[in-house]
Amino acid sequence: MGVLVSLLTNSMQISTQLVIGKQAAQELSDTYLRQKLAKAKSLAHLQRVMIWADDEPELYHRLVKLCKEHDLETYLWFNVLADTPGYEACVEDGVLNYTNRRGNGQLGSWEKLGQGGEEFRFICPNNTIALDKVFQQFTTLVDHTSFDGVFFDRIRYPSFTNGFESLFTCFCEFCQDKFTRRYGTSLDSYRDKIHELLERLRELDPDELAQYHRLEGLWEIDELKEFFEFRRTSVYDVVQRFSQYVHSQGRQVGLDLFTPSFAPFVSQDYQRLSTCCDWIKPMTYCHVLGPAGVPLEITCLMRAMSILSPKLNEKHIIRFLSRVLGVTLPESGEVIRRQGIPEEFIARELEKICGLSLPDNVQIYCGVEAVHFPTLGLKITKEMLALSLKALQSRADGLVASWDLLHIPEENLEMLGRMKGV
Numbered sequence: 001m002g003v004l005v006s007l008l009t010n011s012m013q014i015s016t017q018l019v020i021g022k023q024a025a026q027e028l029s030d031t032y033l034r035q036k037l038a039k040a041k042s043l044a045h046l047q048r049v050m051i052w053a054d055d056e057p058e059l060y061h062r063l064v065k066l067c068k069e070h071d072l073e074t075y076l077w078f079n080v081l082a083d084t085p086g087y088e089a090c091v092e093d094g095v096l097n098y099t100n101r102r103g104n105g106q107l108g109s110w111e112k113l114g115q116g117g118e119e120f121r122f123i124c125p126n127n128t129i130a131l132d133k134v135f136q137q138f139t140t141l142v143d144h145t146s147f148d149g150v151f152f153d154r155i156r157y158p159s160f161t162n163g164f165e166s167l168f169t170c171f172c173e174f175c176q177d178k179f180t181r182r183y184g185t186s187l188d189s190y191r192d193k194i195h196e197l198l199e200r201l202r203e204l205d206p207d208e209l210a211q212y213h214r215l216e217g218l219w220e221i222d223e224l225k226e227f228f229e230f231r232r233t234s235v236y237d238v239v240q241r242f243s244q245y246v247h248s249q250g251r252q253v254g255l256d257l258f259t260p261s262f263a264p265f266v267s268q269d270y271q272r273l274s275t276c277c278d279w280i281k282p283m284t285y286c287h288v289l290g291p292a293g294v295p296l297e298i299t300c301l302m303r304a305m306s307i308l309s310p311k312l313n314e315k316h317i318i319r320f321l322s323r324v325l326g327v328t329l330p331e332s333g334e335v336i337r338r339q340g341i342p343e344e345f346i347a348r349e350l351e352k353i354c355g356l357s358l359p360d361n362v363q364i365y366c367g368v369e370a371v372h373f374p375t376l377g378l379k380i381t382k383e384m385l386a387l388s389l390k391a392l393q394s395r396a397d398g399l400v401a402s403w404d405l406l407h408i409p410e411e412n413l414e415m416l417g418r419m420k421g422v
Contacts, residue, residue: 049074107304154256255281298333
C-alpha cells in the first residue's frame with residue numbers, strides 16, 4: 001500500500017457518518033458505541049462524524065457526548081427537501097412536473113424507490129408553507145443540540161431514479177408566482193418547450209449523439225435556459241437560508257452534493273452553493289444501488305433514453321456515457337448494476353471540481369464507499385477501497401467514509417489509517 005502513502009498526505013480530513021434510529025438506540029449500548037468510535041479514532045484517525053438520529057434531541061445529546069469523549073467534531077446530518085426528520089410531507093407539498101403529476105415519474109424510475117425506509121419524495125423548494133415547517137423543525141434541533149456544525153442533505157430536485165419526467169419540475173403555484181415575479185412571464189409556457197425537447201430526443205440517432213461532449217448537452221437548449229436557471233436559484237435560496245442560520249451561530253456548514261457530472265440535473269450549482277458553506281462532500285459513489293449512487297443514476301438514465309430515443313440501443317448509450325464521463329463503463333446496464341463502475345471515475349469528477357475554481361476556503365471531502373451493507377447488497381472490500389483512495393490522490397482535502405460507521409469493517413478502517421501515512 002505504499003502507493004497510497006505517497007499519493008495522499010497526512011493532512012487529509014477523515015470523516016464518517018452515523019445513522020441511529022429510535023430502535024437502534026435502544027438496542028445499542030453506550031459501551032458498544034464507545035468501542036466503535038474508539039476503533040475508528042485509533043485505526044482510521046477519524047476526526048469528524050455526521051449524525052442522523054431522526055428527530056430525537058435526547059438521542060443527539062447522547063451521541064454528541066460519546067463523540068466528544070473521543071475528541072471528534074460532530075455535525076447534525078439534516079435532510080431538507082426530502083425525508084426530513086420529524087416532518088411528514090403531504091402529497092400537495094411535492095414537486096409538480098410538466099404533466100401536472102406530483103411525485104415520481106415513470107420513465108426509467110427505480111423500481112425499489114421508497115422501499116428502504118426513505119421515500120425520496122421531494123417537496124418544492126419554493127413551497128414557503130412546507131419549507132417554513134421544515135425550517136422550524138431544523139432550528140429546534142440546532143438550538144437544542146451542541147453540534148459543531150450542520151451537514152445538509154437532500155438539497156436538490158429529484159434525479160433520474162425518480163423518473164425522467166421529474167427532471168422537469170416544478171410547476172406548482174408557488175413556482176408560478178415566484179417565476180412570474182422574477183422573469184415577468186408565465187412558467188406555463190415552458191411546458192410546451194419541454195414537450196418539444198422530448199420530441200427532439202425521440203429523433204436522436206447515434207451520429208447526433210456522438211456530437212455531444214457533456215452529458216447535459218442533450219437537453220441544453222436556449223428555450224429552457226431560464227427554466228433551469230430558476231431551478232438552480234430555487235435550490236440556492238433554500239441552502240442560503242438554512243446556512244445563514246448555522247453561520248450566525250458560529251457553526252460550520254457542509255453540503256452533500258451530487259457528483260459534478262450529475263449535479264446539473266438536480267440543479268445543484270457548485271460555484272453558487274460554495275458561497276454558502278465551509279466544505280462540500282461530492283457523492284462519488286461507484287458501487288451502491290441507491291439514489292445518488294452513480295451506477296443506479298446511470299442505469300435509470302439509460303432506461304429512460306432507451307424509451308425516449310428509440311433509434312439508440314444500449315451500446316450507443318454506454319459508449320456516449322463512457323465518453324462524457326471519462327471512464328470505460330461495463331458493457332451493459334445489468335453489469336453496471338451488479339459490478340458498479342471503475343473507481344477512476346472519482347479522479348475524473350475531482351478534476352472537474354478543480355476546474356470550477358471554487359473559493360480557496362471551501363474544502364472538498366469526497367464521499368467514498370467503505371461499508372459492508374448486506375441490505376443494500378454492498379460489500380466494499382479493502383481492495384476496492386484502496387482503488388477509491390488511490391483515485392483521490394491529492395485532489396481532495398479529505399474524505400467522508402460513507403455511509404454508516406456501524407457498517408464499516410475494521411480492515412477498511414485500517415486502510416483509511418494507512419492512507420494517512422501512519
